[in-house]
Every structure is written in C-alpha cells, then in structure tokens.
Amino acid sequence: MHIPDGYLSPQTYLPFYAFMIPFWGVAARKVRSTLHLRHLPLLALAAAFSFVVMMFNIPAPFATSGHAVGAVIVAVVLGPWAACLAVSLAVVIQALLFGDGGITAIAANSFNMAVVIPFVGYYSYRLIAGNSPLTAARRLVAGAVAGYVALNAAALYTAVEFGIQPMIAAAPDGRPLYAPYPLGVAVPAMAATHLLFFGLIESVVTVLVIKYLQQENPSLLQLATSRGGEQTGSLKRLWFGVAVLALLSPLGIILPAAFNSGTPWGEWSIEELRKLFGSVPLGLQKISALWHAPFPGYAFAGWDKLGMMQQSVAYVASAFVGMLLVVACILFGGKFLASREPE
Numbered sequence: 121m122h123i124p125d126g127y128l129s130p131q132t133y134l135p136f137y138a139f140m141i142p143f144w145g146v147a148a149r150k151v152r153s154t155l156h157l158r159h160l161p162l163l164a165l166a167a168a169f170s171f172v173v174m175m176f177n178i179p180a181p182f183a184t185s186g187h188a189v190g191a192v193i194v195a196v197v198l199g200p201w202a203a204c205l206a207v208s209l210a211v212v213i214q215a216l217l218f219g220d221g222g223i224t225a226i227a228a229n230s231f232n233m234a235v236v237i238p239f240v241g242y243y244s245y246r247l248i249a250g251n252s253p254l255t256a257a258r259r260l261v262a263g264a265v266a267g268y269v270a271l272n273a274a275a276l277y278t279a280v281e282f283g284i285q286p287m288i289a290a291a292p293d294g295r296p297l298y299a300p301y302p303l304g305v306a307v308p309a310m311a312a313t314h315l316l317f318f319g320l321i322e323s324v325v326t327v328l329v330i331k332y333l334q335q336e337n338p339s340l341l342q343l344a345t346s347r348g349g350e351q352t353g354s355l356k357r358l359w360f361g362v363a364v365l366a367l368l369s370p371l372g373i374i375l376p377a378a379f380n381s382g383t384p385w386g387e388w389s390i391e392e393l394r395k396l397f398g399s400v401p402l403g404l405q406k407i408s409a410l411w412h413a414p415f416p417g418y419a420f421a422g423w424d425k426l427g428m429m430q431q432s433v434a435y436v437a438s439a440f441v442g443m444l445l446v447v448a449c450i451l452f453g454g455k456f457l458a459s460r461e462p463e
Contacts, residue, residue: 121186121278122174122214123229124387125222126401126408127299129289132281136227143235144208150201157455159198159343164450165358166194167206168443172365173325174210174220175418175439176372179381180317186384187372188322189233189274192241192267193329199344203238204230206450213445218438219413228281232274241270241326242344254338260327267326268319272311275318279303279310282386289403297403299386300393309385366439370432377428415441 128136155163173190180186195203208230214220221229248262283303286296299306333340336357375381383392390408394400415421418438419431 121189121229121232121274121384122211122221122387123225123232123278123281124408125224125410126404126406127222127285127386128225128228128281129285129298129403130224131288132285132298133224133228136225136231140208140227140230140235144205147201147204151205154199155202155454160451160454161355162340162343163198163202163206163454164447165355165362166198166203167209167446167450169362169365170194170207171210171213171442171446172362172369172439174214175369175435176365177376177381177384178318178321178372179376179379180313184313184383184385185376185381186313186318186321188318188325189237189271190322190325191233191237192245192263192270192322192326195238195242195344196245196263196266196326196330197333197340197343200238200242202344203242204234207234207238209446209449210442213442213449215413216411217413217415217442217445218418219411219416220418222408223411224407232278232281236274236277237270240273241266244269246345254341255334259334259341260330263326263330264323267323271322272314272319275310275314276307278386279307282306282310291402295401297401298407299404300397300401306386313385362443366443367436369439370428370435373431373435374428418442 170190174187177185177187189207191203191207194206198206211221211230211233212226215223215226215229245259245262245266248265249256249259252258280303282299282301283306285299286302289297291297301309330341383389388396390400390405393404415434415438419434420437
C-alpha cells in the first residue's frame, strides 16, 4: 500500500499535498484540544507500533505480499485525529529514510493509511461497540469488523489512484506515463488480496491488541471518548511488546522469501515493472529517480545483495532506528502540540 515515486502523476500527488497539508494542521489543532502532555508517551508508542507493524510483509495468495497498518487500534485508543498524525509520521520516516513509499507520494500514502484507515476504522468501531462495557466481547467484534473494513477501504482508494493514471496522464500515442494498469486491472488486483487476506490480518491485529488491553489496561479503551481521559496503568509491557515485534521484524523478509512471494502489488521496482509490463513508462522512470533513501528496503548499502542473516540484522537495526526517530519526533514536537494538564 506504500505507493512508490513515479506511480502517481503530478496531477494526482500535488492535489493530495494540497489536501493533506491543511488536514494535518486541523489534526494538530484537534489533538491539542484533547491530548495532554501525560499522553505523549502513549502517542509515541502508537506511532512506533504502526511503524514496525508495517515492516511485516506477509506472503499471500497470487504470489504477492502485504502488511497490516495498525492504524485502527491507534484510532480506537487515541482517536482518529491523533492516529492521523502518528501514522503520517511513520509514513514520512519510512519514505525519507528507508524508501518505503515515495516522497512525491507521502501525501497520498498518508491519506490512504493515516486518514482513510483511522477514520473509517474508528467510526466503524464506535458504531458497533456502542456503550458496551470496556471488557465486553462486543468490542472484539467491533475491532474485527473495523480493521477489515478500514483496510479494504484504503486498498480501494489506493487502487483507484493507480487505475486513473492511464486516463489522466498519457503520452500523445496513448501510452501511460505513470502507473500503467487501468482501473479494470488495479481495482480487482488490490481488492482480491485485501478482501481475501490482508483485511483479515488487520482485523486480527486489532482484535489481539483490544483483547490484551481489556485484560491488562482497559482504561486505554476509553481515552478517545472521554475528553482529557485518565490513563491508568503502566505502558512498560506495551513498550516491551513493540520491542519484541522489532526483533521479530525480519520475518517480514524471511516469510516472503520462503514462500517465494513477490513484491506487494503496485510497489514494484523499475526492474520488476519492466518484467511485468514489458517497459517502464517515461514519467514513472523520471520521477522514480528523484530521491534515493539512505537505507533503501530497510538495509544498509549493498546488504540487500548479502545473505538472509545480514539482511535480517539490517532489518532489525532499521526497525529500532525508525522507532527511535518516531518516538523522538513525537516526544519533542508533542511538547508544542499537546495541551497542558487541565486545572
């Protein structure tokens, strides 16, 4: 779901920036009115969780792979506006540092993963959960449905963004300049894998975290619905869980390799696209060279050519570096964003 550079035309990615920049401003104001300084560690934890979860590429049918986003559970706990900022920050660091998603597509990727998923997921969850007790099984059902629906909604938006490119940006001879596959290919391809597989993964991730919170720290499940809500209990176990996920993150490269799964649909490199499509659209080729991430593919320079052990070490190091950057940005920037304690 991370759209690389070159797949979206300027006619598409520039309007997304025009939309997302003021939207981020609104999100910051909304968060400032509800989030207090004591909640910053929880916001940092949520962003770190989303960052590392997205590193777990999971093999799926049709010789492809994909990942959960973790944005629904972040929205359930902190609300959709805070989730928007947390997941957007993860998307930005993934693009700038690791080349996971393009810099021209940061706004589009943020819209898909940090707006569509949190808002669709949050309101789906609230609709089903209602006023049920925090430990009710109904909330697990709500989380399952919310995760599934939200990820599929984001996949549909992403597919449409891919699929309209041949219609709005083509050479005089009709050849596409950017993403080459039309709506009739992009929508079914994205829908099939997400309806049948990846939506279920997001659903399971959401349910597992809700179940854990119900048992260990149910107060977190009411923060988003109570203004200035109190957070009780320690976050140490949650931080430990995120650290364990980071240590296990090499599964995101080991499992796809073991099952001979390909790159997620629409995230192909230039070489992969040339094999699939027969050629590389001119606009895509030009824009794809705009930014060279210092650690592309969560690896050190040249390490992607080495064995799985070295790649795994680089993957774990990248997970912790990315998480530390996310946490540092939130703890530093959050001091200006979050409101002071209420009198």
